[in-house]
Amino acid sequence: MEKNETLDISIRPRTLQEYIGQDRIKEMLRIFIYAARQRKESLDHVLFFGPPGLGKTTLAGIIAREMGANFHSLTAPSIERIGDMVAILTNLEAGDVLFIDEIHRLPRVIEEVLYGAMEDFTVNIIVGKDATSNTIRLDLPPFTLIGATTRFGDVSAPLRDRFGIVHQLHYYGVEELARIVKRSAKIYDFPIEEDAAREIAKRARGTPRIANRLYRRVRDFAQFDDENCDCIRLEITSSSLSKLDIDEYGLNQTDHRYLRALVEMFGGGPAGLNALAAAISEDMTTLEDVYEPYLLQEGFILRTPRGRMATEKTYRHLGIERK
Numbered sequence: 553m554e555k556n557e558t559l560d561i562s563i564r565p566r567t568l569q570e571y572i573g574q575d576r577i578k579e580m581l582r583i584f585i586y587a588a589r590q591r592k593e594s595l596d597h598v599l600f601f602g603p604p605g606l607g608k609t610t611l612a613g614i615i616a617r618e619m620g621a622n623f624h625s626l627t628a629p630s631i632e633r634i635g636d637m638v639a640i641l642t643n644l645e646a647g648d649v650l651f652i653d654e655i656h657r658l659p660r661v662i663e664e665v666l667y668g669a670m671e672d673f674t675v676n677i678i679v680g681k682d683a684t685s686n687t688i689r690l691d692l693p694p695f696t697l698i699g700a701t702t703r704f705g706d707v708s709a710p711l712r713d714r715f716g717i718v719h720q721l722h723y724y725g726v727e728e729l730a731r732i733v734k735r736s737a738k739i740y741d742f743p744i745e746e747d748a749a750r751e752i753a754k755r756a757r758g759t760p761r762i763a764n765r766l767y768r769r770v771r772d773f774a775q776f777d778d779e780n781c782d783c784i785r786l787e788i789t790s791s792s793l794s795k796l797d798i799d800e801y802g803l804n805q806t807d808h809r810y811l812r813a814l815v816e817m818f819g820g821g822p823a824g825l826n827a828l829a830a831a832i833s834e835d836m837t838t839l840e841d842v843y844e845p846y847l848l849q850e851g852f853i854l855r856t857p858r859g860r861m862a863t864e865k866t867y868r869h870l871g872i873e874r875k
């Protein structure tokens with residue numbers, strides 16, 4: 553991780569008030585948090601899904617803060633045994649928020665421990681084997697589980713059904729991303745002009761994490777270009793982003809390799825994801841979770857039952873004539 557990325561923690565909004573975008577989700581959360589607090593209860597379990605970098609973890613942290621609760625954050629692959637999960641749950645205090653990222657990656661047997669925990673705050677552990685085995689029931693304090701996933705379809709139905717609050721995060725608009733960039737610029741104390749912030753926003757694939765990363769890279773170029781630079785302007789922004797191989801739609805080299813392969817090697821499709829991934833030596837899951845959602849949303853590709861297809865827009869963008 554680049555050093556600056558750790559600073560992400562300090563630019564993360566800490567309250568719903570500070571959080572820019574996802575207005576509908578904020579509006580709902582405000583109501584549910586208010587009502588739960590008034591009843592002096594823990595908030596119902598929450599599931600967030602959507603592409604990476606849109607703020608699922610940030611929102612979970614905000615919920616904990618607004619509930620006045622402790623925040624425990626884990627990723628599913630770090631929970632390897634049933635015992636790990638039981639230990640985490642039995643160490644919770646009343647009202648705590650337990651955040652599990654990539655929750656679709658929990659093995660089924662570990663997931664099953666969560667069912668009772670979520671439903672009636674109990675864990676059943678089996679001690680001993682066969683005829684002499686015994687089930688011991690442990691009571692847990694009331695807590696809130698917040699799950700996050702980039703793959704809603706991979707969350708098993710029994711787990712999904714135990715979340716009372718389920719929200720999809722959507723890509724951000726250019727206005728929202730520009731506001732996020734200006735907010736970060738203020739926190740980093742390195743200002744950016746309005747049109748430059750918008751330029752970053754336009755090329756950030758609807759994603760705050762990318763917008764903030766691009767802001768930091770452009771700031772590097774601006775400082776390198778002029779050591780007395782005190783404000784990031786449009787010209788240096790555009791030239792830096794071009795040097796970083798980010799085109800006017802925010803597509804990077806991987807997007808370009810994907811689209812070129814689809815057009816040039818598969819005649820525009822339909823092509824299967826595994827064939828495409830192999831053709832450009834990329835991981836299938838990364839393409840599906842990280843790259844394709846944005847290409848789909850922007851109309852560069854279509855997903856058909858027979859595979860991925862390039863659109864008119866892709867041919868135009870690549871400057872290739874359709875045969």
Ligand code: ADE
Pocket residue numbers: 563564565570571572573606607610732735760761
């Ligand atoms: N930084 C990253 N995401 C943000 C958001 N949604 N609002 C404000 N600042 C952010």
